[in-house]
Amino acid sequence: MRNKLELEALIGEPLTSFAYPYGDHDATSKQLAQDLGYPFAVATNSGPLLMHQDPYQIRRIAIFPRTDTFGLWRKVKGNYLFRKMNKK
Known part of the structure; x- marks a missing residue:
């Protein structure tokens, strides 16, 4: 908690996410x-x-x-994650 408070004091804004x-x-x-x-947190491939x-x-x-641009579009479409998950 102390680190979160120190970072918020340093930047003058609340931290809204955790990685x-x-x-x-x-x-x-x-x-x-x-x-x-934290209202939300991000993982990587899970x-x-x-x-x-x-x-x-x-x-x-x-x-x-x-x-x-096309690669980004493919990744944000649901089928990218679906295909990636089905490769496992």
């Missing part, structure tokens, strides 16, 4: 993010396809310098 380091999280870390007052289903495990997609 799990390296995307690593479990039920305890999700609960901690919620207890600290979480439901729809962000409102679990606001403490929002899935992120990787965008690289080589990602073009």
Whole structure:
């Protein structure tokens, strides 16, 4: 909690989200993010396809310098995540 308060004091704004380091999280870390007052938290390659289903495990997609407009469009469409999940 102290780190969150120090960061908020430094930037003069409330922190509104939390990113799990390296995307690593479990039920305890999700609960901690919620207890600290974050309205949502982001993971990496885990979480439901729809962000409102679990606001403490929002899935992120990787965008690289080589990602073009079409590549970005494909990634934000639901079929990208569906195809990625079905490869496992």
